[in-house]
Amino acid sequence: MDQLSVSDINLILDTADSLMEISSRDIKKVPTLRGKSIVNFFYEPSTRTKASFEMAAKRLSADTLSLSATDSSMVKGETLIDTARNLQAMNPDIIIIRHSSSGAPHLLARYVDSGVINAGDGTHEHPTQALLDLFTIRKKKGRIKGLRVVIIGDIAHSRVARSDIIGLRKMGAEVTISGPPTMIPVDAESLGVKVVLDPAKALKNKDVIMMLRIQLERQKGILFPSLREYSIFFGLNQDLIKVAKKDVIIMHPGPINRGVEITGDLADGPFSVILDQVSNGVAIRMALLYLLIGGSKGDNLD
Amino acid sequence: MITWIKGGELVDPRKGEKKKLDIVIKRGKIEGLLPPGEFNPTNDMDVKIIDASGMIITPGLIDMHVHFREPGEEYKETIATGSQAAATGGFTAVACMPNTSPINDSRSVTEFILERARKANLIRVYPVAAISMGSRSELLTEFGDLKQAGAVAVSDDGRPVTNSELMRRALEYAWFFNLPVISHCQDFDLSNNGVMHEGAISTQLGLQGIPAASEEIMVAREILLAKLTGYPVHIAHVSTEGSVKFIRQAKEEGIPVTAETAPHYFSLDHTAVIGFDTNAKMYPPLREPKDAEAIKRGLSEGVIDVIATDHAPHSEIEKDVEFDKAAFGIIGLETALPLTLALVREGVVDLSTAIAKLSYNPASILSIKGGTLEEGKEADLTIIDLNNEYVIEKDSFKSKSHNSPFIGQKMKGKAMLTMVGGRIVWESDEFNPRS
Numbered sequence: 001m002d003q004l005s006v007s008d009i010n011l012i013l014d015t016a017d018s019l020m021e022i023s024s025r026d027i028k029k030v031p032t033l034r035g036k037s038i039v040n041f042f043y044e045p046s047t048r049t050k051a052s053f054e055m056a057a058k059r060l061s062a063d064t065l066s067l068s069a070t071d072s073s074m075v076k077g078e079t080l081i082d083t084a085r086n087l088q089a090m091n092p093d094i095i096i097i098r099h100s101s102s103g104a105p106h107l108l109a110r111y112v113d114s115g116v117i118n119a120g121d122g123t124h125e126h127p128t129q130a131l132l133d134l135f136t137i138r139k140k141k142g143r144i145k146g147l148r149v150v151i152i153g154d155i156a157h158s159r160v161a162r163s164d165i166i167g168l169r170k171m172g173a174e175v176t177i178s179g180p181p182t183m184i185p186v187d188a189e190s191l192g193v194k195v196v197l198d199p200a201k202a203l204k205n206k207d208v209i210m211m212l213r214i215q216l217e218r219q220k221g222i223l224f225p226s227l228r229e230y231s232i233f234f235g236l237n238q239d240l241i242k243v244a245k246k247d248v249i250i251m252h253p254g255p256i257n258r259g260v261e262i263t264g265d266l267a268d269g270p271f272s273v274i275l276d277q278v279s280n281g282v283a284i285r286m287a288l289l290y291l292l293i294g295g296s297k298g299d300n301l302d
Numbered sequence: 303m304i305t306w307i308k309g310g311e312l313v314d315p316r317k318g319e320k321k322k323l324d325i326v327i328k329r330g331k332i333e334g335l336l337p338p339g340e341f342n343p344t345n346d347m348d349v350k351i352i353d354a355s356g357m358i359i360t361p362g363l364i365d366m367h368v369h370f371r372e373p374g375e376e377y378k379e380t381i382a383t384g385s386q387a388a389a390t391g392g393f394t395a396v397a398c399m400p401n402t403s404p405i406n407d408s409r410s411v412t413e414f415i416l417e418r419a420r421k422a423n424l425i426r427v428y429p430v431a432a433i434s435m436g437s438r439s440e441l442l443t444e445f446g447d448l449k450q451a452g453a454v455a456v457s458d459d460g461r462p463v464t465n466s467e468l469m470r471r472a473l474e475y476a477w478f479f480n481l482p483v484i485s486h487c488q489d490f491d492l493s494n495n496g497v498m499h500e501g502a503i504s505t506q507l508g509l510q511g512i513p514a515a516s517e518e519i520m521v522a523r524e525i526l527l528a529k530l531t532g533y534p535v536h537i538a539h540v541s542t543e544g545s546v547k548f549i550r551q552a553k554e555e556g557i558p559v560t561a562e563t564a565p566h567y568f569s570l571d572h573t574a575v576i577g578f579d580t581n582a583k584m585y586p587p588l589r590e591p592k593d594a595e596a597i598k599r600g601l602s603e604g605v606i607d608v609i610a611t612d613h614a615p616h617s618e619i620e621k622d623v624e625f626d627k628a629a630f631g632i633i634g635l636e637t638a639l640p641l642t643l644a645l646v647r648e649g650v651v652d653l654s655t656a657i658a659k660l661s662y663n664p665a666s667i668l669s670i671k672g673g674t675l676e677e678g679k680e681a682d683l684t685i686i687d688l689n690n691e692y693v694i695e696k697d698s699f700k701s702k703s704h705n706s707p708f709i710g711q712k713m714k715g716k717a718m719l720t721m722v723g724g725r726i727v728w729e730s731d732e733f734n735p736r737s
Binding site: 079080081099101102103104106107121122123124125156159162185186187188190191 | 619
């Protein structure tokens with residue numbers, strides 16, 4: 001998200017808007033990217049993002065190839081650079097990469113000529129999630145500028161939070177982050193956000209609530225003692241949400257831990273736009289593929 | 303044969319100011335230091351003349367902290383290639399850290415290193431032996447036997463001594479054998495798989511941070527142990543403002559502590575990691591500008607005694623990978639001198655102090671020869687052109703590895719000739735002594 005300008009972001013959101021309609025057709029396919037090949041290279045488990053990219057590519061008639069960690073040469077000890085060189089030798093138009101190491105897409109991009117889309121790298125960025133979040137907010141609220149957004153959860157280890165913060169700040173929203181101090185990154189204010197640790201206070205007068213998934217695997221008793229305690233003090237519930245604006249929307253990048261960071265009734269309730277995010281995700285990714293392949297080769301998105 | 307170095311200006315940190323003196327060398331030793339015009343060889347004398355006009359001559363530079371990777375990782379560096387890199391950088395002596403494979407925790411490894419150094423036959427290589435067997439912080443190594451075999455210090459460098467009791471006993475026991483103890487300061491739990499300095503940049507890049515406190519806690523511990531035992535400790539690669547503060551305070555209280563830093567800690571800061579450049583990854587990590595400033599102040603005020611490179615060669619296999627998977631460390635022997643001379647031009651330290659931190663001070667901490675230019679002493683010296691400007695190029699390194707964050711940067715100041723025991727071990731193409 002760091003590399004995108006405000007006008008880039010607007011262009012992507014506008015393009016997604018115009019492509020949205022394709023997904024509601026009876027025959028959900030246009031020939032725009034026929035003959036183009038797209039590699040979905042997922043070196044870390046993912047259901048939503050991977051499916052979303054694949055769906056997006058197929059609706060634009062591109063040929064897709066999906067590689068995951070278990071069936072790639074990575075398990076045989078091949079380095080990322082060697083894998084990149086091999087993929088490059090097959091001359092794909094776009095490589096979409098999800099990787100557990102921050103910066104991995106940058107490394108890949110140095111070794112391939114095709115466009116590279118970052119589908120999430122370590123705890124660094126998840127730009128397509130941020131774009132679909134911006135798209136969702138714009139559709140629901142009609143604007144982004146001036147909105148008050150709060151992000152609650154493990155900010156320090158969240159690539160979604162990092163990308164959302166950059167995107168929201170660029171588009172003129174006010175961003176507050178909230179959660180236990182163990183999950184707030186050092187020098188968080190340098191990201192241009194306000195830190196209000198207590199969700200009950202942070203939620204006040206907010207237009208948008210973004211909940212982050214509590215990664216169960218991170219819970220080793222050091223960042224927080226138990227899921228039970230987390231849900232009591234930092235989880236979103238009916239009581240807490242009362243201090244937010246009446247027309248607040250609740251977002252979540254998924255997958256949800258029901259009863260941990262958000263109660264089931266809120267996730268399914270009227271404020272929730274969680275499933276809209278998923279639908280919008282396909283449109284955003286269609287827009288990106290279209291713009292990147294239609295544009296000059298070698299553009300990267302991060 | 304006699305070697306006559308004429309026309310140069312001597313910078314001997316023990317004597318302070320620059321002075322024009324000719325050096326006459328015979329049988330590897332400095333025979334005379336004479337004012338220009340006083341040495342008049344007769345025709346029947348076999349004299350090699352080295353014209354050092356416009357250059358300075360310093361005691362041979364000494365790097366008390368290098369990793370030469372031999373035995374075990376010869377694909378990264380060998381004692382021969384490391385020695386070549388050292389000579390090219392102006393160094394006549396180095397101390398090799400023990401984290402080889404196997405670790406230098408026994409006489410046989412120490413002797414092997416010395417044997418390889420003899421074969422390389424370029425510079426003086428001093429082995430540093432491990433404090434604990436396998437550097438596992440469990441059992442002390444045989445300090446006496448290692449000293450007799452040729453070790454000049456002990457350190458578990460690459461790893462901290464995690465057991466405070468063991469560190470205390472190491473300081474006590476080492477004193478009996480007059481072996482300096484060098485500490486790698488890192489609290490493993492706090493550094494918690496970190497890969498760069500914890501701060502605004504790690505937050506921005508989503509990389510796991512290593513807080514300054516991870517180093518400072520151990521610096522404070524070592525100082526307290528030095529105070530407890532009354533025996534000296536040397537702090538390796540100081541990188542933070544807090545460490546400098548603790549060391550300054552300890553010195554003021556008369557606690558026997560010495561310290562070194564590396565050129566990258568005063569030349570770069572954590573912003574070098576932006577773009578995920580693995581050549582900006584080392585332990586301790588590049589810190590914040592305020593830390594670099596504190597390091598400079600520490601150098602200028604004598605809190606930090608030594609500039610050492612922590613020369614840590616790694617091949618592409620370890621470096622051309624994802625940032626979090628990359629090895630820690632950079633090479634430094636061929637960039638240390640110009641980076642230190644930049645401090646002199648900046649006015650942080652004067653030339654003589656800079657040379658002291660690169661020669662006399664490490665020599666006295668390790669009790670090894672060199673560090674001064676005196677009649678009767680070994681002719682270990684470096685001829686430096688302070689004004690030579692060049693760009694660091696990847697392919698120009700003599701080191702087997704080229705993991706340097708300074709590639710592409712402009713440097714000023716270069717070793718033109720390096721002499722060990724009267725023998726020239728490095729001479730730049732740009733330096734043409736008439737003979």
